Amino acid sequence: MIAQIRFALQLYRHSGRWLAPLVVLMVWFLFAIENAPQSYDTLAALFPAFLAVGCWIAASLGGVDDRHHREMTAAAAGSRGRLHSARAAASLTVCMCFALLQSTYASLALEQQGTATITVGLVCLATLFGASALGVSIGSWLHAPLVSRRAVSLLTGFSAVVLIVLFSPVQDALKKLGNSEVAPAMVLAVCALGAAALAAIGSSIATERSSN
Amino acid sequence: MAPTATTHHRADLAPNRKAITVHLVTETTSKPTVALHNVTIQFESTPLLSGVSVGANPGEVVGIQGPNGSGKTSLLRIIANIASPAGGSRIGPQSCAYVPSTIDPLPLRASDWLRHFPRGQRRDPRPVLQELNFDSDLSKKLPELSFGNLRKLLLVEAFTSGEPLLVIDELTAGLDRRGSAAASGVLNRLARTGTTVVISDQENRPLPTNARALEINGQSLIEVANRSFDEQVEITLRGPRSKIAELTQSAGTFGFRPS
Numbered sequence: 001m002i003a004q005i006r007f008a009l010q011l012y013r014h015s016g017r018w019l020a021p022l023v024v025l026m027v028w029f030l031f032a033i034e035n036a037p038q039s040y041d042t043l044a045a046l047f048p049a050f051l052a053v054g055c056w057i058a059a060s061l062g063g064v065d066d067r068h069h070r071e072m073t074a075a076a077a078g079s080r081g082r083l084h085s086a087r088a089a090a091s092l093t094v095c096m097c098f099a100l101l102q103s104t105y106a107s108l109a110l111e112q113q114g115t116a117t118i119t120v121g122l123v124c125l126a127t128l129f130g131a132s133a134l135g136v137s138i139g140s141w142l143h144a145p146l147v148s149r150r151a152v153s154l155l156t157g158f159s160a161v162v163l164i165v166l167f168s169p170v171q172d173a174l175k176k177l178g179n180s181e182v183a184p185a186m187v188l189a190v191c192a193l194g195a196a197a198l199a200a201i202g203s204s205i206a207t208e209r210s211s212n
Numbered sequence: 213m214a215p216t217a218t219t220h221h222r223a224d225l226a227p228n229r230k231a232i233t234v235h236l237v238t239e240t241t242s243k244p245t246v247a248l249h250n251v252t253i254q255f256e257s258t259p260l261l262s263g264v265s266v267g268a269n270p271g272e273v274v275g276i277q278g279p280n281g282s283g284k285t286s287l288l289r290i291i292a293n294i295a296s297p298a299g300g301s302r303i304g305p306q307s308c309a310y311v312p313s314t315i316d317p318l319p320l321r322a323s324d325w326l327r328h329f330p331r332g333q334r335r336d337p338r339p340v341l342q343e344l345n346f347d348s349d350l351s352k353k354l355p356e357l358s359f360g361n362l363r364k365l366l367l368v369e370a371f372t373s374g375e376p377l378l379v380i381d382e383l384t385a386g387l388d389r390r391g392s393a394a395a396s397g398v399l400n401r402l403a404r405t406g407t408t409v410v411i412s413d414q415e416n417r418p419l420p421t422n423a424r425a426l427e428i429n430g431q432s433l434i435e436v437a438n439r440s441f442d443e444q445v446e447i448t449l450r451g452p453r454s455k456i457a458e459l460t461q462s463a464g465t466f467g468f469r470p471s
Contacts, residue, residue, distance in 0.1 A: 003330035010328045014320045066316035072366070075292045075310030075379070076330050209296065 004077050004086035005093065008061060017060040018094060021053045025098055029105075036178070039112040039120045043185075044174040046102060047131045048165045050095060054135020055142070055157045058091035062143030063153075070144070080145070081208035088140045088200050095132035103128060112180070123182050130189030130196075134164065137199035145210045146203065244269045245377050245408035246291055246304030253286045254298040260286060262431045264300070270376070273399055273409040275383075275419035275438070278428030284412040285313070285381050287433075291410050292379040308377035309370035313385050315362070317354035322365055325354060335372040344368060344394050360386045371398050376407060383411040384418075396420035 012018055032045035062084070065073070070083070077083040107121035138160045142153040164170060173184035247267035253260045260283035268274045268291075278284050289295035290302055292310040318325065326337055341350075341364065348361045357365065363386035370378050378399075384392040399409050399420050411423070419425055425438040449456045 003332075007328050007330045010320070010324070011318060014318065014324075065318055068312035069315040069318065071289065071292075071294045072310050072312055072315065072369075073330070074294045075308050076373075076375075078306035079293055 001082075001086055001089070004073070004083065005090045007073070008064070008087045008090035009093065011064045012061045012090065012094070015060075015064050017064065018057065021056045021060075022098070024056075025049055025053050025102075029102055033106075033110065037110065038180075039106045039110040039115075039124065040180055040182070041178045042106050042110060043124050043127055044178040046106075047127060047170075047174055048161070050099065050128050050131035051135040051164060052157075052161045053098070054091065054095045054132040055139040055161055056135075057094050058088060058136040058139025059142040059153050059157060061091045061094070062087050062140060067144065079208060080210070081204045084140065084204045084207040085200070088136055088203070091136045091139065092132060095136060096129065099125060099128035099132055115180070123185065126189045127177070127185050130192035133196035134192040134199075135161070137196035137203070140200055140203040141206070146206055244304075245272075246302070246308075246410070248287075248290065248297070249301050249303070251287075251290060251297040251300035251302070253283050253290070255283070255286070259298075259431060261428065261433065262299075264433050266426065266433055268377075268408045268410050270406045270408055271403050273403045273411070273420050273423040274426060275423035276410065276412045276426045276428065276433070277415045277417070277419070278412075279415055282428040284428060287428075288379050288381050288410065288412050292377075305375075305377050307375065308379055309373040309375040311366045311370045311378075311380040313382040314359070315366065317357065317362060319353055319355060321351055321353055322348075322357060323350040326350070326365065326369060329369055331373050331375075333374045335374060337368045337372045340368045340371050340398060341365075343398060344391055360388065360391065363387060364391065367395055367398075371402065378402070378407060378409045380409070380411040383413050383420075392418070 028049040029042075029046065032042045032049075036042045036045050070080075074080045074083040077086060103121055103124035106124050107117050112120045138157060141147070142157050147153050147156070170188060173188040176183075177185040244267035247265075249265050251264045252262045253264070260281075264287070266274075276284055276287060286295065288310075290297050291304070292308050293302065293304065293306060294310060320328075326334075344364045344367065346361055346364045346368070348357050354362065354365075367380070370380060383395060383399075387395060396419075399411070400422050403409055403422065409423075411419070413419065415427065419438050421438070423438055425436050426433050427436045449459065
């Protein structure tokens with residue numbers, strides 16, 4: 001599995017498809033720290049960004065090669081479902097690298113009154129991990145062999161991310177996080193992880209059973 | 213097909229001009245590396261193959277031939293465990309080395325692709341690349357390779373993968389006569405070390421000399437004589453009459469017909 005993840009990351013690195021989501025994330029981050037100078041404010045603003053970018057990365061990494069090369073790699077992995085899981089894990093790894101960078105910056109360079117730096121860092125990581133995992137699990141449904149048309153993938157991914165962000169419990173949790181209430185954000189992160197795990201397992205099974 | 217395994221016995225003869233190695237194969241009952249039971253293959257609800265039961269034993273080369281669109285690639289994908297049959301079942305290893313007829317080349321250096329392709333224990337690919345007459349540079353990116361060299365690279369990836377099962381679609385696609393002969397030679401050598409090889413090719417292309425030939429006929433798979441064996445191999449045996457008679461009789465069980 002680790003070799004499969006490493007290979008997926010190599011393919012993704014050479015494809016250059018990581019550049020666009022990275023630029024979007026950086027721009028979003030700059031806007032966030034400009035408009036929300038405190039760590040938790042920034043974090044609340046970054047949740048939708050990681051959700052969207054996680055989805056984008058998973059969809060683009062999953063479809064990084066053509067059908068024949070994917071079959072070759074699936075045979076080495078043991079099945080199409082295993083390859084699918086490895087690529088989802090690789091996508092999450094990329095997101096977590098971004099999350100680590102931004103959490104470090106948010107906890108060290110920004111202020112959060114009355115909270116220890118380490119606590120801020122851990123809250124940032126947990127929340128962004130939840131957002132990334134949820135994004136990746138959505139994106140894992142949006143690439144070949146399940147979806148082969150990029151337009152369908154783009155529209156579905158965008159709609160799913162917007163729906164989740166507009167979902168009132170999510171908005172409440174993010175608002176409370178902006179007001180330094182951490183507990184609802186942690187509940188949100190746990191729920192996101194649970195939903196992500198279920199969605200990822202589902203997409204893996206669907207891939208295994210797909211006829212393409 | 214009865215689950216059988218093969219063991220190899222070698223009898224080397226040294227006639228005046230060149231040495232001939234005759235591989236005699238005896239069958240013993242054990243588990244096949246991969247087996248399909250009563251498999252049905254459909255393409256958009258049209259049945260291509262039905263009731264296919266086939267197995268490949270350790271050390272065996274199985275060649276599947278048939279016309280375009282007959283279901284060869286679909287059958288190979290099921291054998292490689294990367295597609296599910298419409299009916300029936302597959303028993304075999306989860307992972308294997310699968311070589312598609314072509315790939316859309318990724319922007320990686322050939323050496324990086326080969327090095328990073330996820331395998332447990334890869335053998336040194338350089339001697340096999342040389343054997344297949346790979347005449348390009350491994351530092352080139354995959355899109356810069358000719359189709360023939362790309363195919364050779366894909367084959368070398370499988371040949372050096374260390375997997376017990378190799379599944380190769382269109383073995384000779386993109387290879388010249390010399391490349392095809394070299395690839396067949398490597399396959400036969402791998403088979404002698406216990407690797408199971410399943411290949412497909414067009415119906416008029418020669419199979420490796422030791423391959424068990426199967427042909428897609430309508431919706432079924434039938435065992436046929438390996439025609440390439442008759443056409444391509446000429447063996448002159450010199451020695452005591454009794455020894456030659458013994459050898460030809462044994463070799464006759466594999467479709468070898470002395471003239």
